[in-house]
Amino acid sequence: MQFDPVYMFTVVMPQLLMAVPLTLFLTFGSSLIGNFLAVPVALARLSPNPLLSFPARAFIFTMRGTPLLIQLFFIYYGLGQLIPGWMMRGFPFLRDGIWYALFAFSINTAGYTGEILRGAIMAVPHGEIEAARAFGMNSRQVFFRVTLPRAVRICLPAMSTETILLLKATVLASLVTVYEVMGTATSIRVDTFRVYDTLVGAGIIYFCLVFVLTRVLNWVERKLNKDRMPVSSAAPKPAAA
């Protein structure tokens, strides 16, 4: 069992690269669904009505207080126990682990981002909401035009951290028979007993993915938060009062 860079780059890496789209699909798919679901979760959590806020609180605590691995297994094996056999035979996609993984990652993201978004909504300056009301917007308009866009921009840094964590968490899908990068690496490792080549190869790919994604998210943050960027030295400084 030796480390063989040539084997790694010529045999292992091409196969792993083929699996990158699946990893990205899981990451962006569950990030998209999860972040959308986070809005109602945050709103319910902030609601004065305990019938809404208590379930939201319990949901967030469950998502944050238990390992993602358990959530995934609970959904994959648990739903498998509930779904009747004829449905499993009739709808082949129900046998594919990827949808269960996507579902588990999405609701997990909804829990984490819901809590982040709650903090951000509370951090929106009150004057802006008052101004929107003074313009005659109804509460729905105030929320969708002022509060939500503002809150998203406030919590953007925390949300990009979550997205990076999500990308790293997609390796868990390999445990429910999804052949994304980690799953492919595992299947090569099991077939060839090459531990170093497969794991180091997968490591290089994840390192590059995280590096690129960090850059992209930083760029998005700069684009959306132009007004809140530190003043560059080239710009004229306001005179000291």
Add this chain to the structure above:
Amino acid sequence: MAADSHSLFSLLAWGDSGYGDEFVRGVATTLFISFSSYAIAATIGLFGAWAKLCHIKALNRAGEVYTTLVRSLPELLLIFLIFYAGTSTLASLLVTLGLAEQGLEIDPFAAVIAALGLIYGAYLTDVLRGGIQAVPKGQIEAAKAFGMHAPKRFTRILFPQMIRYCIPGLGNQWLNITKDSAYVSVVAAVGEIMSVGRGAANRTHEPIFFYGATAIVFMIISGVSMFIFSRLEKRANRGVRRA
């Protein structure tokens, strides 16, 4: 196949007929793994924070490489790497050096603790570094002016003040380490709570019940930890005026 609720709960019985005692022992094992690897991680973290902040360029860079690398790789991949590749490398190294006999096998339990410790060492490095940087420089200078030498400066001035800033980060990483101890069940069944739950779910074909029970156990661990850390934070911040 579907058992009624009475027989489901009898699966949690104490002794040979149920998994109750296995679960309780599993909690103890999970906490033991988490405590040991957290202690290793905190030690690495202190050295790492020092390495990143000291005046030796090579150490700065080494610390930077360590934290960046660990933080950008998935935890499961790192556990696989340390567990499969790391142990066999270490074993063959020890055999080559003549420190151990041929056919040495590293204890999976120790390997698992080392893996989690090495991963969380990187996260704690950054938590502790942030805490050290938050302590005003004048405090250290004043301590120097009083003639305190480095160990005393650390125990009397730096540590009591930095810990105040670190507690929220330390608490978060503790919660993460207890949850990540579940990944261990993927490489070796060392009897922690996730391995117990997984084994029980597979043998009884009751995944909802047993994964649910495992999840509840984790929620209790998280809830108690959160409570303890919020008390610790209050205690560390006593006498500090809130803005």
